[in-house]
Amino acid sequence: MNGSDAFNPRTILWAAFASMMAAAAFFLLSTYAPDFRLAGEGEATPLSKSGVGFAGLAKLLSLTGKPPAMARDDDDLLRPALLIVPLRPETPEKAVDALIAKREYKATLFILPKWEVAPRPDHRGWDQRIGHLEPVTVNVALRKVAAANIGWESRKAAPVAIEGLAVTAPEEMQWLTDPAPFIADAAGHAIVSRIDTTPHWILTDPDFLNNQGLADPTRAAAALRLIHRLQGNDDAVMFDLSLLRSGNSMNLQKLLVEPPFLALTLALIAAAALAVAHGLVRFGPARAEARAIAFGKYALADTTARLFRRAGRLGSLGGRYAALMRSRAGKLLGAPPGLAGDTLDAWLDARDNTAGARFSELAAATGATTDEAGVHARTRALNDWIQRRKRDS
Secondary structure, three states: OHHHHHHHHHHHHHHHHHHHHHHHHHHHHHHHHHHHHHHHOOOOOOOOOOOOOHHHHHHHHHOOOOEEEOOOOHHHHHHOOOOEEOOOOOOOHHHHHHHHHHOOOOOOEOOOOEEEEEEEEOHHHHHHHEOOOOOOHHHHHOOOOOOOOEEEEOOOOEEEOOOOEEEEEOOOOOOOOOOOOOOOOEEEEEEEOOOOOOOOOEOOOHHHHHOOOHOOHHHHHHHHHHHHHHOOOOOOOOEEHHHHHHOOOHHEEEEHHHHHHHHHHHHHHHHHHHHHHHHHHOOOOOOOOOOOOOHHHHHHHHHHHHHHHOOHHHHHHHHHHHHHHHHHHHHHHHHHHHHOOOOOOHOOOOOOOOOOHHHHHHHHHHHOOHHHHHHHHHHHHHHHHHHHHHHHH
């Protein structure tokens, strides 16, 4: 490419187009970056491969021939498949209530949080355990779905029977007190508890289904049996991602690129594109610059009127205009020389045999008017009187 090609209009147009596309891509990626990071933050999500994540369960279900779906919006939540919902203390209660309302008659398994973890700086997607979450923190998540309190064993608990399999109890196992538990340990503590009469269940300890828990083959087999029992049909399982997005509050960037404001954004982009096209291509000849002060009698009168208006003196011109029209009417109608003022008004009134206002009345009203709009109306009436008498004479 030589020097002249660098400033070719087509080259500049393509460079501008590429820049706008790169800016749009950067805007979208920065807007949805928190959602894209869900898989790599090491949290208890169905996309996380850390110890507290549930990617292993999703992989295990895929090996059965029915890969699980990811519920990201309201339409997904209305499907009849079993929905697995990992709860987090920071999830807004309104978002959980909305999910429960949509899943009122549909099988749903809520999984309580358990471990406090932190990302490992040496390996993205992995985490390191800090310790067991305080019961009060777990209860914050629990009470968004049920009025209960969590309990936990600081010592090694006895094996738990899940669908006919004796499963080794997780470390520091969490449980609920439920008089009619769906699944309980040997001490009668609820591990899986049903919420009232709804098809909703609570798994108190996530280590039965998360990645570190499924490292035990017996737990993995028990996990498949438990999910099959809760399904109630052969539909594929779904993992909820809608609550994860609710933690990332809506901001101005998302409002611009999501309905219903997406239509407004597209309209603004189209308007900007038309404005650019208008600037690139001239429509018609260039407009010549007008003179600051135009030539001619009309321009002089117009300029004078503008000066009077700016000075605020138009309202005081009524009397002077009436005197000018009195003299003009006298000349046009043949008034005797020497008549002026009231004498001339009386002579003009005597020449008007039609019904309506007399010249003297119109002249007096014009002189008494002080507002601009009134002056215009009165002077027009005077001029009409003169034109009518001129035609009749």
